[in-house]
Amino acid sequence: MKFLKYLFIIFFLFSFNYSKAENNNLQNKITKNLRCLICQGQSIYDSDSEFANSIKILVDQKINEGQTENQIYEYLKDKYGEWILYDPKFSKNTYFLWLLPILIFIIGGAILSKLFIIKKS
Amino acid sequence: MKTNFLSKILIVFFGVVFFIFYKGLNNSNIYVPKVNIDKNIPSFTAKIFNSSTKIKSEEIFNNNQFYLVNIWASWCIPCREEHSFLLDLSKNKNVIIIGINYKDKIQNAKFFLGEFKNPYKIIIRDTDGTISIDWGAYGVPETFLISNKKIIKRITGPINIDSFSEIKEIIQ
Numbered sequence: 001m002k003f004l005k006y007l008f009i010i011f012f013l014f015s016f017n018y019s020k021a022e023n024n025n026l027q028n029k030i031t032k033n034l035r036c037l038i039c040q041g042q043s044i045y046d047s048d049s050e051f052a053n054s055i056k057i058l059v060d061q062k063i064n065e066g067q068t069e070n071q072i073y074e075y076l077k078d079k080y081g082e083w084i085l086y087d088p089k090f091s092k093n094t095y096f097l098w099l100l101p102i103l104i105f106i107i108g109g110a111i112l113s114k115l116f117i118i119k120k121s
Numbered sequence: 122m123k124t125n126f127l128s129k130i131l132i133v134f135f136g137v138v139f140f141i142f143y144k145g146l147n148n149s150n151i152y153v154p155k156v157n158i159d160k161n162i163p164s165f166t167a168k169i170f171n172s173s174t175k176i177k178s179e180e181i182f183n184n185n186q187f188y189l190v191n192i193w194a195s196w197c198i199p200c201r202e203e204h205s206f207l208l209d210l211s212k213n214k215n216v217i218i219i220g221i222n223y224k225d226k227i228q229n230a231k232f233f234l235g236e237f238k239n240p241y242k243i244i245i246r247d248t249d250g251t252i253s254i255d256w257g258a259y260g261v262p263e264t265f266l267i268s269n270k271k272i273i274k275r276i277t278g279p280i281n282i283d284s285f286s287e288i289k290e291i292i293q
Contacts, residue, residue: 037259038259038260050224050250050260051250051259051260053250054224054249054250054251054253054254055254057249057250057251058250058251058254061251079254079255079256079257080257107130111126111127111130114126
């Protein structure tokens, strides 16, 4: 009976942690998508620099204020420019980046079909 | 026919690769943001250094006045380099210098100001770095020149003799 009681208390405590954990997941997701501007090749999530730590706190605050993921991205983009986001938007500077994989896919398809047709004939 | 086609594809592929590297290697890999010039200053509420009262940004900044916002910390070595320029500028009546004390212990900051003198008219405390993020700053030291509630110049890193004379020219 005592064992059951303890089990119940532990279960109760864990269920409390749930909302906190969800918050953390969102924070991790956002900070993994942000580039640490003063580090090299690290995300905000990975970095432990002063800059990254401040951004983590800020993202936490914004989540608690009830802002959505996109709102937080927009805010940071406004402050630091597009570069802080790992996922660049489609624009005149990035069209090459976005279209290249499609181009390679089409060329690859052309090669394959060419080989296939030649083999068949 | 087959090898001909493949070699053409290869040539095109290496051409594209060469083009990308040729363009990419010429670019500077030091990122300098273009944003934040001619932007409105952020609004914030912060604790004043050495007291428990809070101040709003609207109470600090007025129109028709130049402000120099300087982010500093006692643990930051380049801040000591630029301190003499700030002291020099604090004698100028056209500009008011506002300090943002970045992630600092109050005791150390007091010691710093005691040792090097205080050029700031108002100092606000930024204990977790979020106010600096609001300004779009990277760290310490960083300086913003403000006119009519807009950022007109931004210096990342310590003020040197060039940026010092540029600031002087603007506020004349």
